[in-house]
Amino acid sequence: MLVWINGTISQPEDARISVFDRGFMYGDSVYEAVRFFDGVGVGMDQHVQRLRRSLAYTKITGFKPDDYRIICRSLMESLQTEDAMVYLQVTRGVQIPRRHCPDSNLTPSVIAVGSPAASLESMTQPMQISVTVEPDLRRMHCDVKATNLLENVLATMAAEQMQAQEPILQLDGVLTEGSSSNIFVVQGTTVRTPQLNHPRPILPGINRQLALDAAQALGLRIEETSISAKELRDADEAFITSSSRVLASIQAVDGRSIRSGSIGAVTLQIHDELVRRIRAGSSITPQT
C-alpha cells in the first residue's frame, strides 16, 4: 500500500496531515474510490464526474477532478500493479485556528491511498457475506457532538455570503439550532428555545442550559417549544448561546433588523445573570 499526499508518495506509516486539516476537524472533504483491473479504472469517467459534483456541492476549489486519473496512474506505477483500489480524499485544506467558516484562500489537501487488489482472473465466484438491518440515522443525531460537520460548514459559508456570522438551521418548518450554537427568541418577557428532541435531536448546549437557568432565576417565563423562522423574524429579541460566544444578541435575520437591531432588555438581563453565574461558578441544572 502507498499513500499520495499533495504530490508526494509515502509509506502508509509515514503518511501524515495537519491536525488543523478541515477534513479532520469538520469532515469538510469529499472522496472517491475506484477499482482497477488490468490498469483500467471501472467506471473511471463516472467516478471523475461524481467527484466533480461533490466538489461543486461542497464548494471545495483548487483540485481538478481529472487529476484523479493521473494520481491513480502514479500510485499504480509505484506499486507496480495493474490491479488495485485507489481511494482519493480532497479536503478543503488546513486552517489555523479552527473556525467553522473557511478562509477564502485555502489550498485543498489531496490524499490518495493505493492498495494492490485481486485480479479479475482470480475472481471466479462472488464473495459470500451476511448482513443485518439497522435504522438509517445518518446525520440525524445532532445531539451527539460529532465532527461530521460538513453541512454546518456549508450553511456557515452561505451565511457569510449574506454578511451574517451564524446560520440558524431550519427543518420541517421549524428552527433547530445554529450551525455552532443554540437559538433563543424573546417575545415580551417569554424566553423561547427549541425543545431538544423535535423534529430531530439537537445539541444540548451547555450555554443553552446556563441561559435557561439564568432566565428561570430572573423569573422569566420559559418555553421549550417549536419556533418558526417567521417567529424569529418577528421576535422582540433573539440571541444565540455557545461556548465560544457565550451569549450573542441577534441584530438581523436574513438582512432585516429585528426590533430596533439593538440589544433587547431581556437579552441583556439574561446575559448579565449568565455572566454573573459563570463568575460565581454556579453549577448547571442537569438536562434531561
Ligand code: PDD
Ligand atoms: N459549538 N449547537 C451546535 C451545533 C454546536 O456546535 C454548539 C457548540 C452548540 C452550543 O453548545 P455549547 O453551549 O455546549 O458550546 C449548539 C462549538 C462552540 C464549536 O463548534 O465551536
